[in-house]
Amino acid sequence: xxxxxxxxxxxxxxxxxxxxxxxxxxxxxxxxxxxxxxxxxxxxxxxxxxxxxxxxxxxxxxxxxxxxxxxxxxxxxxxxxxxxxxxxxxxxxxxxxxxxxxxxxxxxxxxxxxxxxxxxxxxxxxxxxxxxxxxxxxxxxxxxxxxxxxxxxxxxx
Numbered sequence: 001x002x003x004x005x006x007x008x009x010x011x012x013x014x015x016x017x018x019x020x021x022x023x024x025x026x027x028x029x030x031x032x033x034x035x036x037x038x039x040x041x042x043x044x045x046x047x048x049x050x051x052x053x054x055x056x057x058x059x060x061x062x063x064x065x066x067x068x069x070x071x072x073x074x075x076x077x078x079x080x081x082x083x084x085x086x087x088x089x090x091x092x093x094x095x096x097x098x099x100x101x102x103x104x105x106x107x108x109x110x111x112x113x114x115x116x117x118x119x120x121x122x123x124x125x126x127x128x129x130x131x132x133x134x135x136x137x138x139x140x141x142x143x144x145x146x147x148x149x150x151x152x153x154x155x156x157x
Contacts, residue, residue: 012062012137016055023051043119050117050127057134064095064141085153092146099139106132 030044063069071091076084110128117124 012058012065015058016062019051019055019058023048023055026051046117046119050130053127054130054134057130058137060134061137061141064138064145067145081153085149088149089146092142092149096139096142096146099135099142103132103135103139106135 026044026048030041030048033044034040076087079087106128110125110132113124113128115124116122117127
């Protein structure tokens with residue numbers, strides 16, 4: 001299996017697992033420190049928050065990949081095969097446009113941010129990059145989904 005194929009199949013799920021484990025460990029450690037040792041970690045809440053932000057945006061891409069987002073299909077039920085295809089394609093084009101526009105504006109925000117986080121002193125660009133990376137991955141996944149839709153429609157399934 002090539003590296004690109006592995007990344008295509010596993011990048012979101014791997015990142016989500018790592019971020020979830022990190023969040024659970026950090027929050028558990030903070031709770032243990034606070035209630036058992038009567039002390040606290042200054043940076044733990046900040047790290048958990050930033051990991052959660054990254055999980056949200058990576059999760060959008062993962063949802064597109066797995067076709068797990070909520071959708072309204074009442075209108076699609078009114079159409080036959082070709083109408084459903086066109087409606088689905090239009091929805092994906094709208095979602096792709098949304099993802100590309102937000103990726104562009106997220107990039108502008110990342111470039112402008114110059115401060116560091118208060119507790120961990122990491123560049124806030126790392127936190128503000130989450131929407132940019134997540135929505136760029138989402139745009140790639142939407143394009144992949146559109147290709148699959150077109151291939152299925154052409155094959156007549």
